[in-house]
Amino acid sequence: MANHHSNNTILITGGAGFIGSNFIPFFLSKNPEINLINLDLLTYAGDLENLNEVKKASNYTFIKGDICDNLLVKHLFEEYNISGVINFAAESHVDNSINSPRQFIKTNIEGTFNLLENARIFWKTKNYRFHHISTDEVYGSLSEDGFFTEKSNYQPNSPYSASKASSDFLVRSYYHTYGMNVVTSNCSNNYGPKQHDEKLIPTIIRSAINGFKIPIYGNGKNVRDWLFVKDHCTGIESIYHKGKAGETYLLGGNNEYDNLTIATKICEILDYKIPNKKGSYSNQIHFVEDRLGHDFRYAIDASKVFKELSWKPNESFDSGLEKTVDWYLKKYQL
Template identity: 50%
Template sequence: MKVLVTGGAGFIGSAVLRLAVARGHDVVNVDALTYAACLENVAEVANSPHYAFEHVDIRDRPALDVVFTRHQPDMVMHLAAESHVDRSIDGPGDFIETNITGTFNMLEAARKYWTDAGKPESFRFHHISTDEVFGSLPNDPDVLFTEETAYDPRSPYSASKASSDHLVRAWQETYGMPVVLTNCSNNYGPFHFPEKLVPVVILNALAGKELPIYGTGANIRDWLYVEDHADALLLVAEKGEVGRSYNIGGENERSNLELVKALCAILDDRRPKPSGSYADQITFVADRPGHDARYAIDPTRIRDELGWRPSVTVEEGLAKTVDWYLANEAWWRALQNRQGVGERLGVKA
């Protein structure tokens, strides 16, 4: 099977790409190489005969047509997106252009290719999205996001992803495009760009800097190890029902404060400070605008229909993640000088 992966030099996209190549699939990586992309993320497969790279921006429709014609994929896995909520608050335009217009271009390029090929039944367009499109949940363990939850996005990022989800569904209803969708919870793990919470905490801790926690740290997220997510995405792409959406969660709810303290405890064990704990560096800072209180996914559909469950607990995953960052200093140091990394973003509202 030949899979076209957009955003394959990013965090989740590279995990999908590495796993797909390891399983013997031919993979085409389409990536614009914006600030959060890094070809080192796919270095281990770069010389594989199963891997090809196209330096193409999904906002460039003619270039996408060339890619489809050249590579003739059996499947599209669309992961390319601007994804950092704080950046979306400061500069929403990039999110509109990439997440909405870019998805439109991908759908149209894929539709042309699929139609010209005679509309093969085996073709799939898999759109990868987020649980943030559903808005915010109350702090009640019995209330979870399902695939039927009404959309209620609260940030420019989640609104742009909600828009892209609606476009994908519309192309299925209007044009008969064979699509599947997934909405995931918060990912973490190796190759996570150093502006998100988990890598920020690890790298600030090692540097002796403050560990900033928004508000009181009570905001809750469901944490999904990225390699588990990649496994679920490939499963949905291959076996998911056309027109169906699947929520993918880690079944690991933690408050931000609990998560940060867990990371500190692992670092205390792996690389102890001369005195005290890394938790001594925790600092509470002003909350970001519109900060959703809780995300939590009901994974019943993907479990019952496709037999998938996460294999890694949050404790295991965080330990593996810390170990990876400790062993890959050259990777993250090379990214720390990129625009916006290490700065407090999302405060312009």
């Protein structure tokens, strides 16, 4: 679909992270007339290697900096005449938020506020889009049945999800108070190439092939819905262009699996790709003390985006998982 904005420079934040670095090459290939400015602090979670394919593109610019830095963000709006924002930048790892929550409050809440406030002041009455990327974790935990919808109550349980929930509320308030053209998308767990080694799926792959114990929290029965990162990117693009101002959209893959099943599936793929003389990799699965306040289950009813925006995920979980394993085996040079 043709871009409806009169001016074409979008500020992407956190574009060197997992989802942002999958999104940028995809978005540029679909929207070659749009310029992207990628503002990323390059924390431990950001990696410019993941953006090699676009670094020389004439419509792509990287800026190292903090979304909390008011003067820098103001300067970028003015210098590049920013006419859209997609905010990926965040502290994103729940375990880190339990051990040291302070940076989560700063980046996720204050950083989002700083972007909103600069957009409001710079754009004045212009109807430019501000798209905030959020998570299904803001809705808390489900029991065995039921699904999150856009109407579910916010019940965040970790410092990470509480900081994301707070930022979602700020975004909402800029719609209701100032009439800004905001949208928020809340997505389930992503998996795929370029995810940081600290996260569950890379940890399972890395531990398995190095002959280490594969750590699984508690009894391994916590359930998440998984969406292939490239499907998340098509959903974001669609919502950015076609979502209604002030609305939220839930994105999910309809792939509910518990952590033990994920580990077992990955071990099966590895058993077939790089057979281990000592037997199945699944023998390395090892239960460790559960995460504090570990939410039991997340599941998403994504029918609003299916119906209103005709979005649907393309990748099946098994094929997406195999692509992910292949990407990490290449990364680890196996």
